[in-house]
Amino acid sequence: MRPVSALRDDLLHAGYTVAALNSLWGPDAASALHRASVVPARRAIDDLRGRLHTLPAVAVLAECFLLGSAVSRADLDRALPTLTAAGAQALGLVASDGDGSYRAALDLRPYAFSDAAGDGEWWIVSDLGELATGEPLREDHVLGIGGASTTLSGLQFHSPAGRVLDLGTGSGIQAMHARRSAGTVIATDISDRALELAAFNAELNAIERIELRAGSLFEPVSGERFDRIVSNPPFVITPRLPGVPAYEYRDGGLVGDALVESVLRGIASHLEPGGTAQLLGNWEYRTDAAGAELSGLGRVEGWLDETGLDYWVVERDTQTPSEYAETWIRDGGTRPGPAFDTLVEAWLDDFAARGVQGVGFGYVVLRAPAGGASVSLRRAEQQHGPLGEGEPNGIGAHLERCLAAHDAIVGLDDSALGELRLRVAGDVTEERHYWPGQDDPAVIRLRQGGGFARVIDPGTALAALVGASDGELSVDAIIGALADLLDADAGALRAELLPAVRELVTIGVLELG
Known part of the structure; x- marks a missing residue:
């Protein structure tokens, strides 16, 4: 049996799953681990050791690979009976302490997810984080499961695709997700170490037809086009100064x-007609030499307006220069102290030199128009609140539905739009607020339960149109009835409401009947 296959069999037999770990040490310890504190989880395992003669295999694996503790050869042999401790050392998973015990050399953890293809669970191998090593990360660190990786996996579209490109694959998580809906995935990275771990993860999880290529950005796929491109590019803004670590996984x-600009501009020449791209990125808010403000979203729109692609950019958050610096310095494993302060100074000097007032972070969805069509969607917006709870398959499924709705109505004139019979989406609720003693509402709001959890102040007429949209009456019929009820001019009301109807269809509040 091949060593990686032996490892897979042992992990299955041990029940090394997310649910098993949560059961092992409970919700408080699981939450603490997300806050980079291992103490509650270690205490839970110590308590278990005190109550049981022998730790279960899942506890041994968790102690070794997640908590950074030394484990005995006997325990590791028992937890990995097919591979054995010696086999794990040969694979580079553990290193001997020289006293008969072993410590993890790599992070190995279960990862559970849900997407349009259903629920799934994998094991992901990556480099050890500072939680296990107690030290800042190496510059060639290969990142495992993190907030950005789960964000992008949720942003991915999952309609069937022939060839998909994962640009900057890292440990291969996005390529593996993409493979669930793609015939073939090409995964690239500038880091040979990342490609080695991506290959290991694909084999460990028995995922085939992922081709790995070494090189920077689009160089390994020069002249090739894809049905879909996904990327968490190395977009982190890093001062180009001595002493500032340049981590391969995040620094281009x-x-x-400029790295984000380069990627966005380069995608157009690598998408098939009708092909889409889903990416993460960040962009600077600046002031120029004359003191004029340069919007981050506006700068992104300027880049994309020149590409000939449809685009939908959603800014999810903004940070001040100091917040941004602190976030990414901590991400590299440097904790507050003199070294931390020196790095903050370097970041702030870099931002000040370029007039940077803040940094936005968000999603970019791109599409190459199909069949000679012209660009039909140019949208950039801020959605800084929490996502809706009604998207179990990720925000990408919502955006894919929104693109389909946009396509269905973009070619309709107002006459054809008025003939549609629409229905309000099932996740939309309405709330009304009244001043005491008043019959008419002072505030009407529509709330979207899924998607971006949008809150819309529609006004009386639009709220009534949405409320009456049950798929039976046409938009024009509803507007005519409202004009009579409100004693309003039907033509003027129609001119007011139809643009709003287009918007509500595009964002998923109203659906085609």
Whole structure:
């Protein structure tokens, strides 16, 4: 049996799953681990050791690979009976302490998810984080499961695709997700170490037809086109100064947000007609030499307006220069102290030199128009609140539905739009607030339970149109009835409401009947 296959069999037999770990140490310890504190989880395992003669295999694996503790050869042999401790050392998973015990050399953890193809669970191998090593990360660190990786996996579209490109694959998580709906995935990275771990993860989880290529950005796929491109590019803005670590997994080697600009501009020449791209990125808010403000979203729109692609950019958050610096310095494993302060100074000097007032972070969805069509969607917006709870398959499923709705109505004139019979989406609720003693509401709001959990102040007429949209009456029929009820001019009301109807269809509040 191949060593990786032996490892897979042992992990299955041990029941090394997310649910098993949560049961092992409970919700408080699981939450503490997300806050980079291992103490509650270690205490839970110590308590278990005190109550049981022999730790279960799942506890041994968790102690070794997640908590960074030394485990005995006997325990590791028992937890990995097919591979054995010696086999795990040969694979590079553990290293001997020289006293008969072993410590993890790599992070190995279960990862559970849900997407349009259903529920799934994998094991992901990556480099050890500072939680296990107690030290800042190496510059060639290969990142495992993190907030950005789960964000992008949720942003991915999952309609069937022939060839998909994962640009900057890292440990291969996005390529593995993409493979669930794609015939073939090409995964690239500048880091040979990342490609080695991506290959290991694909084999460990028995995922085939992922082709790995070494090189920077689009160089390994020069002249090729894809049905879909996904990327968590190395977009982190890093000062180009001595002493500032340049982590391969997050730093593309360019100044400011130039890496994001380069990726966005380059995608057009690598998408098939009708092909889509889903990416993460960040962009700088600046002031120019004259003191004029340059919007981050506006700068992104300027880049994309020149590409000939449809685009939908959603800014999810903004940070001040100091917040941004502190976030990414901590991400590299440096904790507050003199070294931390020196790095903050370097970041702030870099931002000040370029007039950066803040940094936005968010999603970018792109599409190459199909069949000679022209660009029909140019949208950039801020959605800084929490996502809706009604998207178990990720925000990508919502955006894919929104693109389909946009396509269905973009070619309709007002006459054809008025003939549609629409229905309000099932996740939309309405709330009304009244001043005491008043019959008419002072505030009407529509709330979207899924998607971006949008809150819309529609006004009386639009709220009534949404409320009457049950798939039976046409938009024009509803507007005519409202005009009579409100004693309003039907033509003027129609001119007011139809643009709003287009917007509500595009964002998923109203659906085609």
